[in-house]
Amino acid sequence: MEKEAATTSWSSFVRSLLRCGERAAHIARTIRSEESLFSLLIEEKTGASNTKLSGSDFKTLADVLIQCCIEAQLTHEYPCLAGRIHGEEESTFTNQLGESIRVVVDVCSDPGNDAALRSSVDSTASLLCSVLDRNQTASSALASAVHEPLDTSALEDEVARVGVEGCLDLDRIAFWLDPIDNTSGYINSAESADHSDHAGIHCVTVLLGVYDVATETPIAGVVAQPFYRRSANCSSDTSSSKGSDCCWNGRTLWGVSDGDTRFHSESLKQATQRTAPSNGHITVIGSRHERSSLVRCLESTGNAEVTENQATSSEEQTSPSENSATSSAKTSLSSSPSELSSSSGCRGVRFVSGHGAGYKALCVATGDADAYLLSTPSTYMWDTCAVQAVLSSMGGVIVNYTDALHSVVSCGHVPDWSALRLRYSFTGIPGEDAPKRWCNTRGLLAVRDVSLGKHLLSLCPAAQGAT
Missing domain, CATH: 3.40.190.80 (D-Maltodextrin-Binding Protein; domain 2)
Structure with missing residues (x-):
């Protein structure tokens, strides 16, 4: 008996990618929000994990957690994608106690149910507590960032306005993800509102790329900038090193190029x-x-x-x-x-x-x-x-x-x-x-x-x- 093809509409698929991008940006901002917490979350890569041609390479818990969240969410919605979501990071993180912990995120099957949502938050908090040197307050905050509902209606409405249409065969695709591109900037950059020098925290991106396995061609992409613009209500004296999530507005851009199916964010039209x-x-x-x-x-x-x-x-x-x-x-x-x-x-x-x-x-x-x-x-x-x-x-x-x-x-x-x-x-x-x-x-x-x-x-x- 032939296996039934796994398909979905491009509009639904793009909306799923955008929700993943927004979640990733939210986690990136949350993790960077407290300097005392942030210093616990950096691990230097060694051996085969180091992709730099020279010098040090680092990953943060943001890298690992975001990649695991994206993979968990996509495979929850589209089980056939299991094993085809590849990323820069491994799913393990070594804390400052020398413990290596594999990060696993359980997706809440019913986020509208308060009890089910709380159970998912508690489960993730328990895992993160072991990563964060038993810091329960920080673990709970991060677990909430992983699971709390986010308003992505503006982005999803844009997909409708653009008129994304067509059908996607899920069996022919795979992913390359970079959960935090420009990790060194994420770790070290001052939070300047000046974009003119192409350096700083605004250069940090989350990258979700989809490619056709047969043609080896990218067919869809989502790029999130968690720190795109400082919020108007954010005090300027928070720009010293780290700042709160509420001080930043992100932006998420996307595009689809699959044969004759071509669509992209409205803001790219200009x-x-x-x-x-x-x-x-x-x-x-x-x-x-x-x-x-x-x-x-x-x-x-x-x-x-x-x-x-x-x-x-x-x-x-x-x-x-x-x-x-x-x-x-x-x-x-x-x-x-x-x-x-x-x-x-x-x-x-x-x-x-x-x-x-x-x-x-x-x-x-x-x-x-x-x-x-x-x-x-x-x-x-x-x-x-x-x-x-x-x-x-x-x-x-x-x-x-x-x-x-x-x-x-x-x-x-x-x-x-x-x-x-x-x-x-x-x-x-x-x-x-x-x-x-x-x-x-x-x-x-x-x-x-x-x-x-x-x-x-x-x-x-x-x-x-x-x-």
């Missing part, structure tokens, strides 16, 4: 309609550790207008050794004014650094940056899956930077952007090299406008091999 980079410059966001040679090549166009004639003027300024690598690419990519419609009439490239891979890619989706470029293997599938789906729903892409650049160098253009998109899978094989198998090893380039991506790649070949 970014999709924008055809010219902001402030007269092409703003490229990237890592503060990006290669200086690449940054110099991008910014070398600083005072030159980016038009179809820029290729000629730029070639006159480059050295003979650079001309052979860049001339054909620039001529090909700049020959058509329509191809550079998104950058025509703008002045140069401005490179800015930012914190958190999810946040930097989100800046491209929201229009706060025109591109996100990373030439090094320092992001992972959990960092990019969600935002790639959001960008795809807007007509944008996240591609393999190294191979895209090679296409420009070798033939002057990128013949097939879809073939270079980042792909997603899960081997499920443990071992010391497991995180490396999930690394985006060839860098990335994220853009809303493919023609702008072509132009930026035309500026990069001169940096190849430079130090």
Whole structure:
């Protein structure tokens, strides 16, 4: 007898993802609300769990608890998803007493029943008490954050207004989650309301990415910013280190890109309609550790207008050794004014650094940056899956930077952007090299406008091999 296919409507599924994102943001704010509590919740990763190329890597109870909550909620609603929800974190946390505890969250089957809800809160509080060095007050507060009802009606109403429709075969999907992207910022950042420097607590994101197992393509994503804006009624003197949950308003953005089914948050509509980079410059966001040679090549166009004639003027300024690598690419990519419609009439490239891979890619989706470029293997599938789906729903892409650049160098253009998109899978094989198998090893380039991506790649070949 054939197994009956597990299906649901896209609208119901998106609403489920949004509820998970809101829950995650609420937990992140609650855990950070008390400095004395927060210091108990940090564990340094070691061995195979450390995904950093160098230096220390940390996880907090927020990482573990959020990932477990999302998995528990989704498998409660869709049991067929069990075993297909993958995340950056393991489900264990070691407290300051040296005890390693596996975190398990039981979803209340009837949250409208006070007795059932209290039973779930008490069960979670008992588990958390062992993690929090027997701190019952803190454990109860966190358990409440895990289970208390949240008002997600505004987000769910938006799904209805957007008109999300279509059917989803649940048997063909899997997840990559990053419960707290930019964990170091979550631990250390001051709570500044200033977003201009792309650093701080507002760069923390929760990333829920859904991909098609067969095509390895992201098809849905939810990105939550727990600390998006300080509340108007929050006193400014709480900005020193940690602050209460009520001091912050979060935001949650989403997108669906599954074949002909494409929908996204209403607030992203303005970014999709924008055809010219902001402030007269092409703003490229990237890592503060990006290669200086690449940054110099991008910014070398600083005072030159980016038009179809820029290729000629730029070639006159480059050295003979650079001309052979860049001339054909620039001529090909700049020959058509329509191809550079998104950058025509703008002045140069401005490179800015930012914190958190999810946040930097989100800046491209929201229009706060025109591109996100990373030439090094320092992001992972959990960092990019969600935002790639959001960008795809807007007509944008996240591609393999190294191979895209090679296409420009070798033939002057990128013949097939879809073939270079980042792909997603899960081997499920443990071992010391497991995180490396999930690394985006060839860098990335994220853009809303493919023609702008072509132009930026035309500026990069001169940096190849430079130090």
